[in-house]
Amino acid sequence: MSNETRAALGKCPICKQPAQAEFRPFCSRGCRDRDLMQWFGEGYALPGAHPAELDDEPEEKDDF
């Protein structure tokens, strides 16, 4: 039994519901509009988006 129905449309990035072909990649017009509103309202700046996500991990140095 495969419970994986065709997931070609993916999930709605707004509410994580299965996307509908008519509104893909969103699940509904509401979510699509909400995404548009975010773009118009926030511009390109996404809250919590860091331009550079660099982790300075201490590298193990090999003694030679």
Ligand SMILES: [Zn+2]
């Ligand atoms: Zn949605």
